[in-house]
Amino acid sequence: MILRRLGRWAFIGAAVILVAGVAAATFAMKNLLSGKTGGSVEVASAPAEVVARGKYLAEAADCVACHSAPGGAPFAGGLPMQTGFGTIYATNITPDPDDGLGRWSAEDFWRALHDGIRRDGQQLYPAMPYTSYRGMTRTDADAIYAYIMQLRPMKVANRRTELNFPFNIRLGMLGWNLLFLHDSLPAVSAGSSPAWQRGRYLVNVLGHCGECHTPRGVVGEMELARSLTGFALGRVAAPDITPAGLASRGWTAAGLRAYLGRGLARQGSAFGDMHPVIMLSTRNLTAADLAAVATYLLGDNPPPPAPQPAVEPAESAAAANGAGRMSYVALCAGCHGLDGDGVPNTVVAMRANSTLRLADPRNLIVAMLDGIGAENFPHRASMQAMPGFSDKLSDAEAAALANYLRATWGGQKADVTPAAVRALR
Numbered sequence: 454m455i456l457r458r459l460g461r462w463a464f465i466g467a468a469v470i471l472v473a474g475v476a477a478a479t480f481a482m483k484n485l486l487s488g489k490t491g492g493s494v495e496v497a498s499a500p501a502e503v504v505a506r507g508k509y510l511a512e513a514a515d516c517v518a519c520h521s522a523p524g525g526a527p528f529a530g531g532l533p534m535q536t537g538f539g540t541i542y543a544t545n546i547t548p549d550p551d552d553g554l555g556r557w558s559a560e561d562f563w564r565a566l567h568d569g570i571r572r573d574g575q576q577l578y579p580a581m582p583y584t585s586y587r588g589m590t591r592t593d594a595d596a597i598y599a600y601i602m603q604l605r606p607m608k609v610a611n612r613r614t615e616l617n618f619p620f621n622i623r624l625g626m627l628g629w630n631l632l633f634l635h636d637s638l639p640a641v642s643a644g645s646s647p648a649w650q651r652g653r654y655l656v657n658v659l660g661h662c663g664e665c666h667t668p669r670g671v672v673g674e675m676e677l678a679r680s681l682t683g684f685a686l687g688r689v690a691a692p693d694i695t696p697a698g699l700a701s702r703g704w705t706a707a708g709l710r711a712y713l714g715r716g717l718a719r720q721g722s723a724f725g726d727m728h729p730v731i732m733l734s735t736r737n738l739t740a741a742d743l744a745a746v747a748t749y750l751l752g753d754n755p756p757p758p759a760p761q762p763a764v765e766p767a768e769s770a771a772a773a774n775g776a777g778r779m780s781y782v783a784l785c786a787g788c789h790g791l792d793g794d795g796v797p798n799t800v801v802a803m804r805a806n807s808t809l810r811l812a813d814p815r816n817l818i819v820a821m822l823d824g825i826g827a828e829n830f831p832h833r834a835s836m837q838a839m840p841g842f843s844d845k846l847s848d849a850e851a852a853a854l855a856n857y858l859r860a861t862w863g864g865q866k867a868d869v870t871p872a873a874v875r876a877l878r
């Protein structure tokens with residue numbers, strides 16, 4: 454999953470080479486002068502309430518998602534992020550003086566989050582989402598620093614980033630930053646209320662939702678003019694979560710609060726790359742902050758959720774009798790129900806499920822091919838595992854099944870081809 458999630462950094466590598474020349478000429482060696490590897494160990498002591506606030510903000514910003522290796526200590530780093538040109542490792546950000554941030558001042562920390570610059574003056578790669586964190590307030594960054602600095606120091610050595618020449622030249626990012634490191638926040642909806650303002654900050658800055666949900670341009674930059682309109686991360690896509698996109702799939706503010714707070718909503722459950730976002734980050738948001746996120750995503754005046762579009766009678770009759778329905782009854786109905794109603798708290802409903810209502814069929818196809826492992830949700834809720842059906846369905850059968858589901862319960866065109874299935878195997 455991690456590999457899939459981070460494949461997009463391949464683009465970033467391309468960015469490095471494209472702008473390296475410009476960068477070198479423009480900025481010369483300005484930031485490389487001070488070799489700041491030594492220095493004294495920082496003693497950071499902050500009031501308990503600042504540390505508690507920092508913990509909350511670090512969760513909202515999901516630092517732990519990347520800065521922990523699978524099975525490794527939280528914040529001790531090591532998560533490999535694959536790119537087309539090599540591997541970038543998230544670093545140890547516990548306060549260990551040699552391997553972590555033990556010698557970092559609050560100022561050093563701020564420069565990493567705000568400018569994408571390491572303590573030694575070298576450029577970070579935007580695999581660290583500083584283009585989103587750029588909008589963070591200094592007060593919030595300092596609170597996160599206060600929290601991080603009182604974590605248990607972990608002696609876990611950083612792994613060297615293994616990028617091939619010329620992508621290993623960090624200086625190339627200077628030019629990229631010049632072009633793509635912005636101070637303004639996008640506005641995905643219309644609003645001005647305090648909740649909308651807060652939601653805009655939570656979504657764009659702390660939650661860095663756009664890092665997955667915003668399309669990326671040719672050199673890996675987030676296309677802010679198309680903020681949150683959805684992007685294929687590989688085999689799966691982070692859907693369009695603009696007001697129009699969400700409303701077209703039946704999302705309401707209440708649905709979004711349930712989905713982001715508990716991972717389960719009438720519109721569907723969180724799976725794939727979105728599941729950890731909820732478990733590590735959004736579930737911890739206060740009720741007021743969850744409401745603010747929903748307010749920003751839908752706007753101060755939310756569009757009415759689209760009713761499920763009526764199915765063309767001829768198409769529905771063909772679908773009902775076709776191979777798709779047969780596969781559904783044989784393989785899926787035992788769990789999802791003959792009428793697609795699911796089983797409360799055990800199996801999600803297919804009827805009006807947001808994954809079936811996506812114009813892009815890839816998440817539906819990948820879910821049925823791969824299955825979904827048993828997942829825990831907040832408040833001790835859990836969903837049973839869904840098996841994968843890649844060996845039980847031919848390309849043609851899987852396409853017919855996807856078309857049946859899309860036309861019957863998703864209000865989408867039955868336009869999935871066997872070739873589209875084959876491409877996702």
Ligand code: HEC
Binds near residue numbers: 541562
């Ligand atoms: C999407 C993944 C991701 C998230 C989320 C993330 N980071 Fe990072 N971070 C990275 C990667 C990857 C690097 C190393 C980049 C490089 O080598 O250029 C990094 C580097 C850093 C560095 C520089 C450390 C060093 O040793 O030079 C700091 C400090 C840092 N991150 C702090 C944070 C904090 C604080 C948060 C949460 C507010 C956070 N990161 C969230 C991926 C992430």
Ligand code: HEC
Binds near residue numbers: 781816838842
């Ligand atoms: C053993 C029970 C079981 C069977 C059989 C099953 N599913 Fe599922 N399915 C689930 C569960 C449980 C989830 C929710 C998983 C989660 O989010 O953790 C799910 C989720 C999904 C999703 C993602 C939607 C969402 O909101 O989570 C799709 C799409 C889906 N199933 C389609 C199918 C299709 C098509 C078939 C038949 C080929 C099928 N399922 C067979 C149990 C099952």
Ligand code: HEC
Binds near residue numbers: 666727
């Ligand atoms: C690591 C990439 C990633 C990040 C970061 C991320 N998402 Fe997602 N998101 C996904 C993927 C992939 C899906 C599709 C899986 C699913 O529907 O459960 C998704 C699904 C969703 C959905 C359900 C859409 C639908 O119609 O089913 C919502 C709502 C959502 N994300 C909101 C957010 C918000 C808000 C944030 C920031 C707090 C966020 N996401 C951050 C990858 C991401």
